[in-house]
Amino acid sequence: MKSYLMNDNVKVYRYGQPMETNIVQGRKVEKQGVDEIIKPKFENGKCRFDIKLQPDDMVYGLGGNLGGINKRGRRYESYCTDEPSHTDEKRALYGAHNFFIISGEENRGYFIDFPSRIKYDVGFSQLDKFSIQISGRDFCLYVIEGKSLEDITTNFLKIIGKAYIPPKWGFGYFQSRWGYKNKEEILEVHNSFKEKGIPLEGIYLDLDYMERFKVFSISTERFEGFKNLVASLKKDGTYLIPIIDAGVKVEKGYDVYEEGIEGEHFCKDEDGKPYVAAVWPGDVHFPDFFKEDTQRWFGLKYKVLTDAGIEGVWNDMNEPSIFYDEKSIKDALDLAVESKDKDMDAFSFFAAKDKFENIANKDEYYQRFYHQVGNQNISNDEVHNLYGYYMTKSANFGLSSLLKDKRFLLISRASSIGMHRYGGIWTGDNYSFWSHLDQNIKNMPSLNMCGFFYTGADTGGFGNDSYGEMLVRWLQFSVFTPLLRNHSAIGTQNQEPYAFGEKVTKECKKIIEARYRLLPYIYSEYMKSVNNFKLMFRPLSFEYDEDLAKEAEDQLFLGEELMIAPVYKANHKGRFVYLPEKMAEVTFDEGNERLEVKDSGIHYFNYKLSEFKFYLREDSILPHVASAMNVKSLSQQKLKVLAYVNARAEYNLYDDDGVSYDYKKGKVYNTKIKVAKTSQDYMIEVKNTNPFIKEAEFTIVNSDNKVIKKTIKL
């Protein structure tokens, strides 16, 4: 082991000969040799850390996994997996997010830089033991210190580099469905939103737009005149976001396949032939994204889409997901054939059934194909968790090259920390379960801690049928998440905001409009979080120490200003809300907002289905605007400012052009708002460099619930 201080807050322990993952950025050695904080045990080529947990210790982090904000009492595995059913016992989902904080008497962050499987037993097998098993001997352990929990996350975020920044339109509302089968259905969705006056920023295109699941193909039959479609919708403010899968269909004459073979871009099997796995198109080869020329080749294939006017894509199936491979399907069919004329008992039946039932994503597949890393051939298994990361890096390279100065929308399903610099993620194939809305809430701060800011869940739930009440409640939460997408699976109940009757349509419209009203604030908070390495969503326990704050995982701080506490249960007309401090309840009605200051403590607040509520903290300012049908038509001319002020409050509303990278050159707008209480009134000061804002209309409440309104020309 070699150890060193990377900076004042980060100690690095290098065991064996770890592969360079490029997750940690700008690493340099401040000082050689630092003490080991926890000692590993090496055994059978694996490594284990055992950490004693005190009864009150909490474990934060681990990104887009199941469970609470506090990860205790569960087992996890970092091994990117296309897990189609997020039931409670599942340990591995799509991401490898190996950052966590142990919080108790001391707080300390840990990041394990290792590209294959890591198992976590967080006080599951033994209440007081946190066991970490790394399936190898070559890795780096980073130990991150800080003055507070938040400080630790900042110190970690700083070493992994700034997160991906989408265009501002990426913060709009997106509709999606696996099963919009042709151009006509896409137009129908677009028109329905328009007719009903529901804001819409774009429509995601799932597999359906391709020609027989071939990546970088567009069905000429079902999506004839694709380029015109893209252009006419974009003109009307609606972007199309097509999907790209990792696997390339094996098909003679198909350009991507032929080029891949020609350029030796595909992962090889043991015999050095391109590895064959089956995914949506049937047999596919996987691009070897570990090779830089393959990254470039695949990345530039997105040209097919950008040439058609596309400015955003989603990368899917890139764990990579494998339905079966040549060997496994042969085994399954062989056993079936063998069983055919036998008198089966239950167990031989279960054996045959199992061959089919559990045929997807078997561990052994990932041992059967190889990446070329430098001069070495390394099995996917050994570097498994980097595959989706490198695919998205490839896409980022391609889209950056193709779209030049224009920002693009890019999200991925599989991820590793590090990928956060290249694209966002959605939380994968959730279900229309109330518990998955609950999970969505709990994931947000954990994802932020691991660098993922442009993220969100499939609103309304992907699998199974959603229903009106669920969609309304889900939206009431997800309008706060940077990535806001309503997505559902083929064969399920249609899930557009207007699919559940008039009453639900009306409520959904109101909430989506609330998103657009809040969009300047959400965008500002996003940009500041990313640029300042601050969490956008924070657990209450990052600021408050009581048991109740630690357990209120269904409430989140958003930025410095807001606390959100959504309803996420069926048939509820209200919920318990814990206010750790006095806050102003904000109710967004159609076109106006109400403020009412509530005492700190435990409350039951009414949240009728039609009520959209959140909380503004004391001495805080929330700017917002009138809603619009999409980002490009959102006017900031009249800024509306809600403030709850007893002493003095400040807010700096960040903005930029939303489309270019000029913000990197300092071309940004700041609207610095100050409100201070004077003996009789408030002193308001606005320093504004944003040319689009002409007027600020203030609604200020104090702790006596006295509301004052003022308007200032800028």
Add this chain to the structure above:
Amino acid sequence: MKSYLMNDNVKVYRYGQPMETNIVQGRKVEKQGVDEIIKPKFENGKCRFDIKLQPDDMVYGLGGNLGGINKRGRRYESYCTDEPSHTDEKRALYGAHNFFIISGEENRGYFIDFPSRIKYDVGFSQLDKFSIQISGRDFCLYVIEGKSLEDITTNFLKIIGKAYIPPKWGFGYFQSRWGYKNKEEILEVHNSFKEKGIPLEGIYLDLDYMERFKVFSISTERFEGFKNLVASLKKDGTYLIPIIDAGVKVEKGYDVYEEGIEGEHFCKDEDGKPYVAAVWPGDVHFPDFFKEDTQRWFGLKYKVLTDAGIEGVWNDMNEPSIFYDEKSIKDALDLAVESKDKDMDAFSFFAAKDKFENIANKDEYYQRFYHQVGNQNISNDEVHNLYGYYMTKSANFGLSSLLKDKRFLLISRASSIGMHRYGGIWTGDNYSFWSHLDQNIKNMPSLNMCGFFYTGADTGGFGNDSYGEMLVRWLQFSVFTPLLRNHSAIGTQNQEPYAFGEKVTKECKKIIEARYRLLPYIYSEYMKSVNNFKLMFRPLSFEYDEDLAKEAEDQLFLGEELMIAPVYKANHKGRFVYLPEKMAEVTFDEGNERLEVKDSGIHYFNYKLSEFKFYLREDSILPHVASAMNVKSLSQQKLKVLAYVNARAEYNLYDDDGVSYDYKKGKVYNTKIKVAKTSQDYMIEVKNTNPFIKEAEFTIVNSDNKVIKKTIKL
């Protein structure tokens, strides 16, 4: 349609020519012809009722289904199904519990007496519409009125007859596991409990005790000397409860099979041959429990067990569960063989996979075999929901005949209302998920409404791995449920109270002891609930009308005296508790109890893992005793009485011999306790006919939290 008044509270609507299910008892006609409350629509041989729901209406009932106490926002199907995964979207579980109450401006109960599929859409497809689809034209609809929600349930329970009453030892703590593979393991469990001083009433035997899954066989190899084992354990206070499945293995020379063939006891296929389905033993035939002589034949087969000293059994797989049948396995294998040399695409692969994956419990199986009902052959599908009911009726007949005056323990997995008279039910194959503990809580009142009082869930969770904290929390709830069984599946983490280390063992011991301390009260409440047709577990909304009471589905009234509000979430050191009225918090420490009166309102109460708490209502009395290792060694000599009295309180502690049916002849014990506040003190009166109680030790608290202790000799 013919309609009549059955009694003052029950209207009956008879559509078509319904089959006699014997669910409703002692039906007579008070008055012919009453108005239709809701009108059915008949279409394609089916019937639909559409009921408009107001926004605040609640729907109670539907027994052992998923979802909340309020059933709105979900779809259900009554069609007894061996559903191995109780995920949120599932509509049909093991029971057909067709009683529900619509509660709003008016309250009204409904019971549909129909033996096949009924679909309920409770405001799912449309927020304000409750749709009921009955898959036939011949049924009875009962409409039940009452002065209150509770009164409606009582009026319903009265017409379906008194629930099954187990022996008092049935209220002890039971250990179970699918996978205790031989006598030695059973003895090890017994000895472990004994060594650690954890009370144990009995051990359930799963499939493992049989000879190759043959019902009414006992493995001579693994359970050699079964009778001696039963006797020696019973002497030591531990009962064995073996499982019996519905299917009889097809095997020449196997007595049950041969007798079944000989006596024509098996269900027939279309060709009049015994229907072959596959379950655990491989091919089986299903006894035709619709024939009375088959009921008698099968019932008396339990003699194999009672002869060995067995006094309790559990009936399983009696939906009946079918893994596959001859035709379906042939189809699956044929498709596999056909696919063998084809180049499969994803969809033909999914088709082949689906044949295996979804091969269990297909609708078509139940259309392929027939029951003899009178002179008619009726497909199982048409009378599906009565199968488990009649199997358990058969077992009840057998055990009653064999055990004569001795009460027996009998539970079943499949059920229909009506079966509640013959045995209890457990809630089937749940998982070690926190959400399934939550479900357990919510199920209790709904099950009571449908007549099922002797019921409970697999504590700790059946499927998947449980862990220490979960087991402790689960026990803290389930020690209140009449059926208290810790059961887990083969291949999962061992789940005995001592399987999770010392700390957990200690906590589990304390909570199981609390069960025995409370056992006199729980038994008393059980007997009174059954005999007086009163719910044992009641939703708060049966007494309180606020939104909060309606939504506090994680709190229950138990009897008239207690409110329980368990912790059912990971990593929680407390929870929100809503006290609709002043209550005394009762904390059970080792060997003593503390009372502390809390104001009505919303609280966050600490519930450390080591704290076992519940609430005693004002002017209520809770008798209890010191713990013991099992029911037979439980001494009532010193009755301990907790009371929270501001004015006056009364409690009648019911008891009987616990083993015979003498209670029916009035051989019962009553201990009538009265406590009244006087100006300075309390007046205590105890009228006792229970010869075992010699002394009563009172701990009385008033609203000022002043505690007084008194002891009275009896």
